[in-house]
Amino acid sequence: MRFRYSSYEVDPSPTVPGGVLYRPEIVIELIGPRRSETIQALVDTGSDETVFPLSPANAIGVQLNRASTGQASAVGGHEVELVPGSVTLQISQAGLTYRWQTMVQFLEVDQPEDEVALLGYAGFLEFFQATFNSESQELELNPNSRLPRAN
Secondary structure (H helix, E strand, O other): OEEEOEEEEOOOOOOOOOOEEEEOEEEEEEEOOOOEEEEEEEEOOOOOEOEEEHHHHHHHOOOEOHHHOEEEEOHHHOEEEEEEEEEEEEEEEOOEEEEEEEEEEEEOOOOHHHOOOEEOOEOOHHHEEEEEEOOOOEEEEEEOOOOOOOO
8 A cells, every 4th residue: 555645834944945744644544333433644653652532532432441541751741641442443545455453542632733643653553564755755554464354
């Protein structure tokens, strides 16, 4: 599967003089007991965890394990609270679909504009060989032998 990077306009800076950044983001479907929800998420090799906003977890009916709530350091070093939950994830492209059940983390934020979706190692990158090509602005994902299959 090949995914085009998403482009974002930012304030020009010495490192981004043109004011446009390209990020490896993909559309991923979160499937729960009640329904499913599609989210755009950043594929982030620097994230140990796969993290989604808490709002879709509630909407799709994910059973959260609040007894295992933990802390993590976010950008800037401030602590955030993460709540684990099991969810089925699915990516699709050009008639090819991969679906698996995994444990991910959910993050509650005060403002909707602060919601973030990160596809990190645990729950996502551990299951794929990922090739990031900044020249063509494409991400290629190929499943590895660790990808669990969901029904």
